[in-house]
Each structure stands twice: as structure tokens, then as C-alpha cells.
Amino acid sequence: MPSRKFENGELVMGRWPGSNLYYEVKVMDYDTSTQLHTVKYKDGTELELREADMQKMNFFKNRRERSRSNSSSRRRSRSRSPGRTSRRSSSRTTRRSSSRGREARKEVKVQEVLEVTMSPLPKSVVNNINNPHKKKEVNDTAHKTIEHKTESELDSSRLDVRYNLRPRKEETAGKVMESEEPERKMENIVGNTHKYKVPKTTELEFGGKIGAFFMLSLLPATVLTLLLICGEKDASVLNFPPALPALTTLWDNHVFGIVVLWFLIQALIYVLPIGKVVDGLPLKNGKRLRYRINGFYAICLSAVLVGAAVNHGIDLSYIHGHFLQFAVSAMAFSLILGIYLYIRSRWASEDELAPGGNSGNLIYDFFIGHELNPRIKNFDLKYFCELRPGLIGWVVINLAMMLAEMKLQKLEYPSLAMILVNSFQLLYVLDALWNEEAILTTMDIVHDGFGFMLAFGDLVWVPFTYSLQAFYLVNHPNEVSWPFAAAIITLNFIGYIVFRKANSQKNAFRRNPYDPKVAHLMTIPTATGKSLLVSGMWGFVRHPNYLGDIIMALAWSLPCGFSHILPYFYVIYFTCLLIHREARDEHQCLKKYGSAWDEYCRQVRYRIFPGVY
Template identity: 30%
Template sequence: MSSATDTSGLRQRAVNGNGKSVAPSEEGKKTDQLLDSHTQYEFGGPWGVLAIMTGFPILMYYLWICLVFYDGQLVGPKSSDDVVPFLGRMWEHIRVDANPNWYAWKVYGGLIIYQLFLAWLVPGYMQEGLPVPSLGYKTLMYKCNALGCIYITWITAAVLHYTGIFRLTSIIDNFGHLMTVAMIVGFSVSFGMYFLTVATGNQIRMSGNFIYDVFMGACLNPRLGPIDLKMWLEVRIPWVLVFFMAVSGACKQYEELGYVTPNMAFMCLATWLYLNACIKGEECIPQTWDMFHEKWGFLVIFWNFAGVPFSYIYSVVYMSTHDPENYRFSTPTYVVLYTTLLTAYYVWDTSMSQKSRFKMYTQGITTYRKTFPQLPWGVVENPKYIQTAHGNKLLVDGWWAYSRKPNYVADWIMSLSWGLCQGLCSPIPYFYSVFFIAVLVHRVGRDFERCAIKYGKDWEKYCSIVPAKFIPGVF
């Protein structure tokens, strides 16, 4: 049962008066040990993850081909006799228009090397992470310097573009080639990290099945000097590329049309908001499930190297290669579109901030980093929470008083707007939102199952106080 003393089961006063979390109880440590071991297969087990590892890259190629070479429409064999010729046409597009040429390796490899170089050298804010059960509840320190690194990257890109050394338009023009290189890197790092981790004896939570363990990962906190590779990859490659894809599309429109459409400007704003949120609130990332529990395997590595930058940005690819008259909207429609994005962004940014600051608060951290823009209601003063028998606290205040996952709802609405910005010209830009809702629902299931085991009756109490998983009164 909850150890809270008031009748509602909520507390607004920190333990020991300073917000410092108490160590997990002995029972809590036993539960953590159970959760930090392999107990069951996810994603359909070995055959399921094998299907994902082979099927998703194929899907990425297929959607890209349809988008670029078939006017954004989904195509297939015209008859049973056309299956082999159809597959031949698909392969020819990959062989010619998506081969991993030297130029793509220079661009993509250069970005990786430059981001590692900056992450190593640029000074940063040091943030303490959450206690890690597999490390005996030791906390790790994270160097948060993405803010400086990304602004340096923007300046560097601007100089290279205007001097003609590297035109930003070449990013969207070489989409297929870059995508193949990204896939190769994703596979190589995934398998390489698995073998390196096992060779050094640092693997945890293993199933014993090779392909499944490559997919889920073997290591939890891989580091290269001062760089936490898992946190580095979460921001420095995927969202930097997503932003530059949008900028590349805008530059191409400007060179060809003499102006940038409101639709493409929307994508530049949307991708900038997302990237800037990640870098200005980087110190919140160590408090997330990704850092605390998720291992660094194909699931995370491939997705960040290739999946995010080359499957979330289809609307930009479409708009950069099609007549703007196809997706021109009325002024009221643009107002609704931009308002929806900004509203969803506000909820997403502040809800993520509230949760992360609360977790810091439970560690006794009450002084927070100030970066631009800090939005109103990003920190809940005197937060209400449930004190669990495990030792952790569950936030039931701010946005988290209305939904167990308000950040997911806002994040998904933003993803939907990334498709809506090109209207109904092509169904392919909606892949992001369709795929994303499936991922979120699956992740919520994993998260809630884990919480039910970890907190027991306290989780039941939490669910009674915050019944909505996503949207209050709906779901």
C-alpha cells in the first residue's frame, strides 16, 4: 500500500523536506532485479524481430520509390505476370538511385564524425541521471552540450552553403543514396556493439537468442570518453538530419520558385521546434525510460541512424519535387495548421519538462538549467504525487493529472500535422503518424505492464486517480 499519510494518497511535501528520494525498499529492489532480467520475449520474439529487421528497410525503400518515382502513390504489380518485372523495377531504382556512393558516405559520415568531435570538445552542463538498478543504483553523469554543438552545426552549415562548398539542396537531391548509407551504418553499429559488449562481458538482460539480443541490445550505457553514445545518438543524428532535410527542401524551393511555400515553411518550423526542444532540454533526457532502461540495440540504433531521418520527412520529399499548386491551402487552413502545431508543441514541451523536473526533484535537484525557450508551466511547484511502497514517486499533477501519457498525445498530433501540411496529395507522408501511433500504443503497453509489476497496489491507486491513458474521457 502507499505510504502517503493523507486520505487522498497524495503528497505535496518532499521526503526529508528536500525532495530527496529514499532508496528503494528491499521488496522494491527485488522487483527491480526481476524487471532488470529477461523474463519474456517482446515484438513477437526472435521471428518477430527478424521480420522487423528485414521488413522495415524494404518498406523504407518501397515508400521512397513510390514517393519519388510514382507521384507519391502506392503501387504494386498490375497482374500476377507483372510480379517479377515489378520487383525488377523496384530493384533498379535502388541500384541506380539509392546506391551507397562515395558522396553519400562523405556527407553522412562527415555528419557523424563532426557531431562526435563537437560532443567531445564543446563544454556542457553536467546532469545526474536516475539510479540504475543494474549498477547497484549508481547514478551516471551526462554531459549535456547539444545546445552548443547544434548551434555550431547550424553556423557551419550556413557557411558551407553560402560559400558553395556544400549546398544544402544536395541533401534532398541525394535522399536515396544517403538512406542506404544510413541503413548500412545502422546495421553495422548494431551488430558491432553487440559483439563488442559480449566480448567485454558488459551484457545485461540477455535472452540467449542471438538475433533477438542484437535487436534489443546487449549494453545499457555505452560510452566513448565523455560521450554517452545512447543519448548522443538520440538527438545529434536523427533530428539534426530531419531539420536539415526540411531546410534542404526549402532551399530547393527557393532556388526553383523564388520563394518558399507556407507548407515547406511549416515543416522547417516543426522540425526546428522538435530539434531545439531536444537540445535546450537535453538535461531531461537522462531521466527518461530510454536512458534508464532501454538497451542500445538495433531497435534504438537503426531507428535513430536511419528510421527517423528517412521515414518521418516524406512530406518534405514530396513537396520539394511537386508543383505547389497541388498542396496550396486557404489562409484559414494555414492558421489552423500552424495553431495545431504550436498548441501540441506547447503541451508536449511542458509535459516532458514537468515529468523530468519532477524526477530531478525526487533526487533533490531543485536548480534547473535555463535555456531558450523556457515555456510557462514547465515546472509544477509543490507537485502532488503518490509515494509508493517501492520507494519511487508517481506524479499526479500538472498535465499528468489528466493523462498518464499527455506527452504521447501531443507528440502524435505533431506527427499528424507533418502529413497534413501536404493535404491529400499523397498518403505516404502520413506513414509517420500511422507508424508512430502503433509504436506509442505498444510502448505504453510495455511501460504499464512494467509499472504494474513494479508498484503493485500503488499502481492500481495511480490508475484510479489518473484513469485516462491518453485522452481524458476518450482513451
């Protein structure tokens, strides 16, 4: 076993991965299998470094002293060269003196560059180093400040400094490249450092192991309860618990076959060579997975297939008449998929596991998801389920409810309330599929593993609870006046604008911070090399996309009237979900960005609801 050069708790200088910038770090731990040190930076960021990327605290000081010593000796040797004659003509002496003067000035400049490059930058300069609008000012300030700073001042500010070993020209070019291609830089950093090993999950969510155990039965029970109450003549939550139908009536092999067929049709459309192929964000192991973006084509082809089926005499209102059976079949399919995902994850390599689902507990990892991106060759199961079978299935269910309303209520055309619900939710689905690439930066894709929780959410919860308003209106029609309809449309439009603009700003900034659409926005630099938006929609509240989502959810429920609270389950649940997700986001961002996130929270006070929360 190789000997350790640095001990736990020792303060050393650690090189930031992918650059030649050194920061003061504290050694936290050492992994003997990977031979990597876990170090903690002053802002709270934790990374793993090789010993080759770490130096003792006095390394730079000794190097600077050697540089000064060598420069002085070179100057003395030139003035006392033994090969020079003592007698020279005045003109020749003048020329040689002038030449020596130029050489001396050149030597001094070289020394100054070395000293500036080897000297620490002030904290104010470091904080602005990644802001493209202040680069010239930063370079000038750094040069002037370092020239006049004394050695005692440098020692007192050691905790907030970084060092650079490159010449100034190379350093400047490196900064430009770092700003222009932040994602590519991070890919090279991780990919060339080491094979990443996912640590054991110690911070458990959703109530930990006990919470995950109860959620396995609570989620299916909630869906069945909602559908049973909503199907009754009096859809009041006071009728809880609803009367349970015979268990034999909840299962239908024909219905289960339709569910499986729908899944396979969407899988076939997904693998068609249509649409563009893009790279996802860099993973911890340095890989960048490739994804085919063809979700909008998928819903268009699905619409053609559904239209052809209706044209050939297939009655879509069959879905309404067997809605419970469809829900139970989807539950069974998601359970089978979850079991398959967990079994295959047992053979996944260490760097393919999810950081949040590697606890070692079977039930918890099964629920959360043990493997981050399970794939069958190039078929990404998590990415496929996220937007395809359930989301497009939601639209088909809404259409079936519209036809069922016309059939049961004996209407020549759908009610205004049903039209509003279908239109609002269709717009939401079309927007998600049109901007499908944006999902590659979400927590579901980047952080969460694919297990029963996401499988159930994608295949059961989304299509069968998000369509609750349309299901409710079939047996509980509601008259909506045109002025009230106009108010609801306006509310949904406001929510959609907030939602879409916030997501567009976030995705454009993550892809290219110098995009003209976002280049004017104010930012806070972080120790990871990235920046946080503090203006635009993201300077209004910390999660403006969540705010827009909640406003739209309210607009979807209002067409159902105010007779029962059941149609408002979606907006109530969604608000709780987003508040919980916001707390998860806050926790992850604090770990990732450290003190920069604290500063962001100080400038943007409210999380979701301005002036309230």
C-alpha cells in the same frame, strides 16, 4: 556453501533498502552466487535482500516484550533500593518523592517512545507518509492510533504494516531527508547493497525472437518503399510495390563518406568541453553515469558549418538528388554500428547489460540491444546517437528539400506549405536539444539496451521518415491558404503546449518533488519511496506528452493537403508507436509500483486520448 536461513514461500519481515523500515514480505527465490533472497512485498514490488536485512515474523514481538519487561524491572529496582534509609525528614521525603515522580514520568515517556517506535503504523498512515503536506497530521494520527490500538488489532493488520527501529527524533529527520533527496537515497541504497546481476530476459517484446528476425529486414524495406513511392510522380500507396531501381544505383561511395563525415563531426562537437555536465539516474548497480549537455550548442555549430558550406558553393539540393543513396548509406552505417555494439557487449560485465536484452538469443539481443550504456571511455554511444546525428541531420535534410523545391519548381522563395513543415519540425528539434537533460529519464536511456533497433531508429528512421513531408512537397507542391495555415499553426501550438508542459512537470517532479512548480500537485505514494502525479497534466490522461506529440504530428502533415495518404504516414505510424510504447510503460510501471499503479489507473482512466483511449 552457506546454509539458508529462510526458505522459499516463507513469510518474514524484510527491511526496505536504505532505511530501517520493515515490511512483511514473501521469500520467492535465492541466488547462491550473490547470496541474495528475492522477496515480494504485499503491493507486488520485488527486490533482492541480504539475510542480514531479514527477520523472522516473531522478531519484533519478542523485542517489544523484552523492552516492556526491562522497563518494569527497572521501575521495581528503583522503588526497592537497599541503600536507602527508612527515616527521612518530611521536606527531604517530599523532594525525593517529587524527584522520583519526575524520573518515573520520564521512564514512562521513554517506554512509550520505544513502544510507538516498535509498533506497526496503520495503513492510512503509511499511504500518506511521503506526502509533505500531511506530515504533521500523520505524526499526530500515528501517535494517537498506536496508543489505543490493542494487540489483537495489531495482529489482524500485520499484512499492511511497517516497523521502524530508530528513535522518534531520528525517524523524523530521516523522513525529511528521504523526501528532499529521493534520487540520492536510491543511489546510496543500490550502491552500498551488492553488485547487481541482470537476470535473464524472459518477457520478449516485438514478437520475440521471430519478430526480431523479421524486423531486421522489415525496417529497411519500409524506409526504401516510402522513399521510392514518394519520389514518383503519382505518390499513391496503390502503386505498391514500387519499381525497384538498379541495385548499383543505390550505392555511392562518395555519399557514404559524407554520412561517416557527418557522424564524426557531430561526435567531435559532442566531446568539446562546452555545456554543463550532469548525473544520470541511478542504475541498478548503484552507478550514476555523467553526461555532457551541449546538444543546443551542437545544432548552433552545425548551422554555422552548413552555412559556411553553402557560402562556399556547396549545393545542398544534392541531398535530394541522392536521397536513396543517403538512406542506404545510413542503413549500412547503422548495421556496422549494431554489429560493433553486440560484439563489445559480449565482454561487458553482468551489471552493465540491459534488462530487456539479456535473453541469450543472438538475433534478439542484437536487435534489442545487449548492453545498456555502451561507452568508449566517457563517450556514451547511446546518448550521443539519441539526439545528435539523426535529429540534427533531419533539420539539414529539410533545409535541402526547401532549396530543392525552389530549384525544381523555379520559385524565388519557398512555398508556404514548405515553410510550415520546416518551421514546425525545427521548433521540435530545438525544443528537444534545449531540454536535452530531460532525455536522461526516458525509457530509451534508463531501460532499453543500445542495439540495432535504436541505432537504426536514430540514424535512419528519424532523419529519413520524419522528413517525408518535406520530401513529398518537392515534387508535389500544395497551395495553402492563409486561414488554413492559421488553423494549422494553432493546432501545432496546442500540441506543443501540451507536450512541453507535460514533460516539464514530469522532469521537475522527478528531479525535485518539492519544486514550487509541482509542489501543489496531488500525488500517490508508492512502496519504492517515490510518488505518482495524479493532477495537473498527468491527472488529465496517463501520457499527456504522447497526446501532444500526436497533435503536433498531425499539424506537420496537414500542409501537404489531402491528395495522398503518404504524407500522413508519420502521424499514423507515430500513433501506433506511442500506443505500443504506452503498453510497455504500463507493464513496467505495474511491476515497479504494484498496487499504487492500480490506484493511479483508477483515478486517471484514460491512457492517451481523453474520453476515447
